Amino acid sequence: MFALCFIVTLSLALQVESQPGLGVPRDAMGQASFEAIGRLIDEGKLETARRTLQDEVTGRQANYQTLFLQARILFAEKRYQESLKQLERSLALHRQDARVYLLAGMNWVILERLDLARPFFEEAARLAPGDGLMHYHLGRYYYSAQRFAQAEQSYRTALKLNPDSVKTYDNLALALEAQRKTDEAEECYRKAIELARLQKLTTEWPWLNLAKLLIEKDRHEESLALLDSAQQMNPQSAEVFYVSGKVLQKMGREAQAEAALQRSVQNDAKFPDSHYLLGRIYLRQGRKSESQREMEIFQGLKQASKPKGGVMVSGSGQ
Numbered sequence: 001m002f003a004l005c006f007i008v009t010l011s012l013a014l015q016v017e018s019q020p021g022l023g024v025p026r027d028a029m030g031q032a033s034f035e036a037i038g039r040l041i042d043e044g045k046l047e048t049a050r051r052t053l054q055d056e057v058t059g060r061q062a063n064y065q066t067l068f069l070q071a072r073i074l075f076a077e078k079r080y081q082e083s084l085k086q087l088e089r090s091l092a093l094h095r096q097d098a099r100v101y102l103l104a105g106m107n108w109v110i111l112e113r114l115d116l117a118r119p120f121f122e123e124a125a126r127l128a129p130g131d132g133l134m135h136y137h138l139g140r141y142y143y144s145a146q147r148f149a150q151a152e153q154s155y156r157t158a159l160k161l162n163p164d165s166v167k168t169y170d171n172l173a174l175a176l177e178a179q180r181k182t183d184e185a186e187e188c189y190r191k192a193i194e195l196a197r198l199q200k201l202t203t204e205w206p207w208l209n210l211a212k213l214l215i216e217k218d219r220h221e222e223s224l225a226l227l228d229s230a231q232q233m234n235p236q237s238a239e240v241f242y243v244s245g246k247v248l249q250k251m252g253r254e255a256q257a258e259a260a261l262q263r264s265v266q267n268d269a270k271f272p273d274s275h276y277l278l279g280r281i282y283l284r285q286g287r288k289s290e291s292q293r294e295m296e297i298f299q300g301l302k303q304a305s306k307p308k309g310g311v312m313v314s315g316s317g318q
Contacts (some may be wrong), residue, residue, distance in 0.1 A: 005220060010077055017035045018298070020034070022047060027298045030181075033052075034065055034069070035070050036052070037049050037052050037053055037056070038069070040052065041069070041072050041073060041076055044076070046073050046076055046077060049069070049073055050073055052318075053066060053069050053070065053073070058268055060106055062089075063093060063094075064090040064091075064093040064097065064100070065090075066099070067086045067087070067089045067093070067136035068086070068087065068090045068099065068100050069102070070086045071083040071084075071086035071087045071090065071100075071103060072103065074086060075103060075106070075107060075183060076251065080107045080110050081111070081112050083103070083107050084104060084107050087100055087103060087104045087107070091104075096127060097127070097286035098123075098125070098127040098128035098131060098134050099123040099124075101120045101121070101123045101124040101127065101132060102120070102121070102124040102133075102137055104117075104120040105117040105118075105121040105124065105141065106137070108120065109141070109144070111265035112133070114141070114144060114145055114297075117141060121134075121137055121138045121141040122138060122246075124137070124138070124156070125138045130161060131161070132157075132158040132159075132161035132162035132165065132168070133158075133162075135154045135155070135158035135161065136155065136162075136165070136167070136168050136171070137156040137171065137214035138154045138172060139151045139152075139153075139154030139158060139168075139171060139172075139175070140154040142154055142175075143171065143175055143178070146178075147174040148175050148178040148179050149175075149179065151171075151175040151177070151178075152172060152175040152176060155168055155171055155172035155175060156172065159172065164199070166192045166195045166196045166201055166203065166206065167192075167203075167262070168207075169188045169189075169191045169192035169206070170188070170189065170192040170205055170206045170209060172188050173185040173186075173187075173189045173192065173206075173209060173210075173213075174209065176188060177213055182213060182216075182217070185213060186210065186213060186214075189206050189209055189210035190210065191211065192205075192206035193207060193210065193294045202233050202234075203233065204230040204233040204234040204237060204240055207226045207227070207229045207230040208226070208230045208237075208239065208240055208243060210226055211223040211224075211226040211227045211230065211243060212243055212249070214226070215243070215246065215247050215250065219249055220247050220251050223247050224248070224251075225243070227240060227243060227247065229242045231244065236267050237267060238264045238265070238267040238268035238271035238274065239264070239271065239298075240264075241260045241261065241263045241264035241267060241274070242260075242264040242271060242273050242274045242277070244257075244259065244260040244264075245257045245258070245260035245261035245264060245274065245277055245278075247258075248260055249277065249281065252318075254281060254284075254285075257277075257281065258278065258281055260297070261274045261277055261278045261281070262278070265278070270301055271296075271301075272297075272298050272301035272302050272305070274299065275294045275295070275298040276295065276298040276300070277295070279291045279292075279293075279294035279295040279298060282294060
């Protein structure tokens with residue numbers, strides 16, 4: 001499935017101080033300053049965020065929130081081990097903020113240590129039972145760990161708290177599909193699409209994921225229509241054009257399949273499956289040298305991307 005090979009963009013909701021699981025001790029920094037620095041991080045203005053944070057802590061001791069913000073900056077800079085060190089210091093001062101546990105879990109996921117990520121996601125959900133974001137990320141962890149029934153349960157809890165969440169319906173559908181509950185999965189994908197349209201979101205994921213399910217059900221024309229919509233939403237997606245090539249190839253439209261796969265490679269030459277399917281098509285056409293080249297590229301990319309400790313779903317993480 002899609003991996004947390006996206007570099008996760010952590011837009012942690014800056015909930016009000018009174019929310020359970022997000023309690024703030026008396027020595028904490030002002031909420032306005034905390035939120036302002038958080039917005040800078042979300043906007044990618046990391047140096048400005050760092051300078052503002054340094055000004056905030058000048059002349060006073062670091063507290064758990066300033067350490068958390070430092071960890072967020074390091075996370076955004078892909079300095080995951082350093083981020084974890086700041087989170088460890090933050091937890092030594094205050095252990096009741098679910099956001100700190102969530103970020104720690106996400107760091108461990110990117111470092112491909114699902115075994116170490118699990119307790120952090122579970123504690124985040126325990127500390128903030130009324131926060132759908134925490135249950136959503138716990139569901140993503142369970143899905144990545146192939147604990148699909150638990151993922152389903154977490155997503156359903158998240159939807160009770162946030163019933164208009166496109167990404168939660170989309171990920172719930174993935175968990176249902178993994179349990180072979182394909183009819184329920186299709187309903188959830190279609191609900192995600194309905195909500196995405198109402199909210200005018202430009203995410204291709206529900207369309208793409210439903211298209212892949214319909215391929216398995218041999219409903220190729222329906223799948224292709226969904227993929228056309230996905231292409232319009234994200235014409236730079238390698239996966240969308242790969243899946244388009246796959247369904248076109250199944251329909252016997254080989255020239256169009258080849259064109260779609262070449263577009264996929266153009267979008268991202270490191271997306272391995274497009275090379276594999278192109279190699280298959282070239283071999284059937286008697287283009288042996290081109291087929292061999294594509295297969296060699298495929299094997300090299302698969303070997304290079306082999307996970308060490310597990311990966312976490314993304315994509316619909318939107």
